[in-house]
Amino acid sequence: MDLSKLDPRLRAHVSGTVDVEVGALAPRAAQRSQSSYFPTSDDGCPSNRDHNIKVNQNCLNIADPDLQGRSQAQNETAIAVNQYHPQSVVGSYNDYRRGDGTCGLSFSRDAAGSWTDSTVPNGFTRGGPFNKPREYWQAGGDTSVAWDTRGNAYLSCQVFNRGSAVSPNPDQSSAFLVFRSTQNQAASWNFPGRYATVANDTAGSGAILEDKALLSVDNHVGSPFRDRIYVTWTEFTATTAYIYEVHSSDYGETFSARHLVSSVSALCQFPVSGPTGGCDNNQFSQPFTGSDGALYVVWSNYNTVDFSVTRPGPARYQVLMARSTNGGDSFGPPQRVGTYYELPDCATYTGQDAGRACVPEKASTSNSVFRASQYPSGAVNPRDPKEISVSFGSYINRHSNERNGCIPTGSVTLSEAGLYTGVRIPGACNNDILLSASSDGGNTFTGSAADPRNLTSLTVARGQRTTDQWFQWLAYNRSGSLAVSYYDRQYGSDEQTGFSDFSISGSEDLRHFAVRRVTSSSMPPPTQFSGLFWGDYTGLDASERAYPIWSDTRSPELFVCPGTATGPGNPPKLCGMKDPQGPANDQDIYASGVQIPAGDDDR
16 A cells, blocks of 8 residues: 555554555654664574573575664564363464565464474465466565464465555555464465555555454354454555454355454544544454354444544554454444553654654653554453453553653644653553453443543552553463563663563462563664664463464674675675664564463562
8 A cells, every 4th residue: 555645543553564664664764873783693493491492493695784673573473372282282373584574474383482484475475356367576574473272373464565666566565474384383384475455556546454463363262163263454545444354164264255343432532534523543453253153343432533634633543453253253332441541742852853743751761662553452351251352562651750751742634643741750650551451251341431540450560550551462372361561671770771571470360460570581672674674563362381482682683894706815704783772682472482471579
């Protein structure tokens, strides 16, 4: 899609995968300067870090300095455990090792203790609606994975072409492909992938983009829709961003017609496309199922702020949910799960990445400028189909110290990100991960009418009360304990320097939460893609143990040393690079199997 054709109120929510691949980040990229290179003995190959296990098993490709991240990075993680054979785990991610982004896969047969890479055959599909034998795809990403009850694994992979703005090919088609690994524990995948949805734009009109799909499988043996596969996504047009759903009852061979999920609702007060547009500004949908066969879809909705006025109100948006009791053939009206405050506008507080929110550090430096957004993640308690939990971030919460200057003041029309006083004040503003729960099958939620300041926070450790947590994901284990994982700045000087860790919160009763650090040391701010892109989300699944998976920046990025490879007798050598923003680093995928913490850290 031609992103310049999108209404600015929609443009900010296009996935990072697409934003990077169509070249939109390049004009905004901060230029690193005064670089210094230093020799290194690092060979860029896989290495574990204590109990943090490296998932992608490639050695690091060596890119030219102006293409940092290309041919190297991995981000936007997902993970799934086979509930009927918990030793089998599959992880997916955006994978840039071929230069373009693509859908990366790794699998484990020892409960995430070690990993092997597999290859997704997504270079082309059958022509189908293109009236040709084949349609070739330039790039892909935005992955998700799941298992059914019979040992098959599934992958959803977004594929698209970038059009004439960045290549000689005018094609701007986009699609979601579903691949199946047939009873070999995610080691190999069927070819070609099956279309869950596809938009034919070989003419390059740039009028439509299928974006940000997630997949779920009803893996409950007693469900009336056992092994049904669900895919939800956002379809962007120039003035709308609706959520749609399709499903498959034949193990991903064919998919249903699409169904609108984000229907008209009085909850959506300010439509983008006009007074009858309803809930037309949405993103970050996630489907999940209960043991009774109910399908739930949660997503972020932005039709709560009037951007037609000169000074839009605070960036307070909402999480909506729709339920289907007939296997995805139709949905009830959207209902509110909770409201939240978006992260601060990056350009306002760091001078970088206009049109995006980010997570600024508290010091005067501006190293933490990667794009970031709030989004929901939900699941049903396997022991009780009436208990549903949904987590999401909020920049204003029970720990925001408004007496110390943390006050929401408005929104930025271009990005829909937030404006606040107190963003740089230690102990004032901080992002929390919040919980909204239902005990009646989604008829009501604790967050439906609650101010985010009064909603349950999962990030309750003493060090989290004044620091940022973001990019969360949620899962129940088989015993009914809740786990939520996320990036975390409570450790050491993370909040001042823009470094990050990864943590997990756990609860047995949805009231008392304990927190455990997952990373064995802190990660520096990302430097690839000029520090502007580190993905849009992370992943988590659980059997008895929890399995968080994240993009990690502790590995150094490698370059050919300047002055080498210049002729006979002067062979190429490897160097690291350091400049005023710190050593350049790679983005790798790490995972860990951990016990879900229990207890009460809110004391």
